[in-house]
Amino acid sequence: KRTLVWFRRDLRLHDHLALAKALEQGPVAAIFTVSDDMRKREASCWWLHHSLFSLQKALHEQGVTLLLSDENPTSVLPKLVKTYLINQVVWNDSYTTDERKEEVALKKVLEEAGISYEACYGDVLFPQHELTKDNGDPYSIFTPFYKRSQKETVKRPVALQEDWQSIQVDALKSLDELKLLPERDWYKKFEAYWTPGEQAGIEQFKQFADDDIADYKKMRDFPDADGTSRISPYLTWGNLSVRAVYYAASRREHAEPYLRQLVWREFARRQLMQHPTLETKPLRTEFNEFPWRDSQSDFDKWKRGETGYPLVDAGMKQLWETGWMHNRVRMVAASFLTKHLLLPWQWGADWFKETLVDYDEANNAMGWQWVAGTGIDSAPYFRIFNPETQLEKFDSNGEYVHEFTKDQDVAPIVDHKEARARALAAYERIKK
Numbered sequence: 001k002r003t004l005v006w007f008r009r010d011l012r013l014h015d016h017l018a019l020a021k022a023l024e025q026g027p028v029a030a031i032f033t034v035s036d037d038m039r040k041r042e043a044s045c046w047w048l049h050h051s052l053f054s055l056q057k058a059l060h061e062q063g064v065t066l067l068l069s070d071e072n073p074t075s076v077l078p079k080l081v082k083t084y085l086i087n088q089v090v091w092n093d094s095y096t097t098d099e100r101k102e103e104v105a106l107k108k109v110l111e112e113a114g115i116s117y118e119a120c121y122g123d124v125l126f127p128q129h130e131l132t133k134d135n136g137d138p139y140s141i142f143t144p145f146y147k148r149s150q151k152e153t154v155k156r157p158v159a160l161q162e163d164w165q166s167i168q169v170d171a172l173k174s175l176d177e178l179k180l181l182p183e184r185d186w187y188k189k190f191e192a193y194w195t196p197g198e199q200a201g202i203e204q205f206k207q208f209a210d211d212d213i214a215d216y217k218k219m220r221d222f223p224d225a226d227g228t229s230r231i232s233p234y235l236t237w238g239n240l241s242v243r244a245v246y247y248a249a250s251r252r253e254h255a256e257p258y259l260r261q262l263v264w265r266e267f268a269r270r271q272l273m274q275h276p277t278l279e280t281k282p283l284r285t286e287f288n289e290f291p292w293r294d295s296q297s298d299f300d301k302w303k304r305g306e307t308g309y310p311l312v313d314a315g316m317k318q319l320w321e322t323g324w325m326h327n328r329v330r331m332v333a334a335s336f337l338t339k340h341l342l343l344p345w346q347w348g349a350d351w352f353k354e355t356l357v358d359y360d361e362a363n364n365a366m367g368w369q370w371v372a373g374t375g376i377d378s379a380p381y382f383r384i385f386n387p388e389t390q391l392e393k394f395d396s397n398g399e400y401v402h403e404f405t406k407d408q409d410v411a412p413i414v415d416h417k418e419a420r421a422r423a424l425a426a427y428e429r430i431k432k
């Protein structure tokens with residue numbers, strides 16, 4: 001059988017279920033399609049551009065051309081099937097809202113055209129129908145979901161066979177013609193911090209697993225320490241397979257706290273599937289009436305890292321400088337925006353969407369709704385991080401703050417006590 005492999009959030013060759021299946025059955029061709037939705041995320045597009053470059057190279061070494069297109073998959077895929085006498089299309093599932101819609105539309109078109117296809121489970125640890133409650137309902141609270149996940153084992157990664165046959169195709173667009181690199185060149189700074197692509201991702205994870213995984217629990221909350229794995233952008237575009245990461249980590253000692261975070265990622269995907277508007281609409285509907293403020297100037301100060309709260313400012317500057325922010329600081333900065341400044345969590349989610357190299361719809365939406373207390377898991381609205389106490393606890397010697405703010409001198413734009421009281425009063429209004 002001649003197979004077209006549609007690459008999506010799986011820009012790698014290891015543990016690639018769809019590609020493994022295709023190779024077993026005969027010659028393959030490969031394509032990646034860029035959507036308008038992907039283009040809205042500047043930092044993530046920079047990562048995508050470089051991931052495609054590496055993947056093109058890796059496939060080329062096996063004699064396969066990675067076709068690139070910005071046409072809708074529903075039009076370009078059937079055309080290729082016809083031109084190159086292809087028998088089937090295969091891909092790995094993606095879990096973003098738009099890409100799920102894209103997949104549904106494609107299945108319909110392929111069915112109507114009588115073209116066979118297979119969607120493999122991708123970008124998750126377990127297939128969708130697994131890890132539900134006994135009555136089949138999905139979990140909405142993390143802890144029971146986590147406990148349930150611990151009764152299952154993640155499958156061993158699949159290996160690709162060595163002999164490849166390829167279908168000879170004519171290139172569509174070149175990588176440069178796709179114009180994925182953002183117009184403003186702020187992304188150039190990222191090159192100093194990151195090397196996108198499969199090989200770099202594997203090395204990054206291996207180093208963490210060899211040197212740091214056992215200390216993860218102790219070190220993960222200190223933004224100055226290199227205590228976390230920093231593989232999130234590699235997972236976003238599937239340069240690393242989350243299953244392969246979990247499988248490898250589970251063979252190390254003292255890895256449970258790390259594995260638990262990978263299950264949070266899985267939980268986020270389940271939440272997004274259940275609530276496709278997770279990134280824009282609060283789960284608890286009373287928050288539609290919440291008296292959010294509308295201050296563009298406070299929002300700009302937050303974005304620029306000029307709130308006068310050193311940990312928040314350092315985080316926002318780290319984001320702008322490197323395209324990434326430490327998880328502890330994401331929580332503090334997000335809490336500051338939604339509680340201290342009382343600005344809508346969706347504004348913050350949008351800013352992260354534009355600037356994070358690891359932007360991931362499910363994790364971002366869950367992270368913001370969790371911090372804002374608008375309905376994810378059991379996180380309550382009235383938990384308000386104190387940015388000064390957080391600084392004392394997690395950056396007591398000020399090294400992280402110094403690195404990113406160079407100890408800038410800005411007066412606090414709000415008083416902590418007053419802001420806290422204002423946030424709690426606003427919450428009382430929707431509770432009634």
Ligand code: FAD
Binds near residue numbers: 235264359364365371
């Ligand atoms: P590690 O601590 O090494 O964890 C390993 C992996 O586990 C991560 O790469 C990630 O895939 C997963 N993980 C860890 N923590 C979480 C978590 N809390 N929720 C879900 N998955 C987790 N993560 C993103 O990947 N993309 C986002 O757009 C994103 N937006 C966020 C927004 C807010 C407001 C908050 C509070 C968190 C957000 N996160 C997001 C989750 C988390 O901050 C990052 O996954 C983490 O900082 C990535 O760094 P790491 O790879 O070193 O993580």
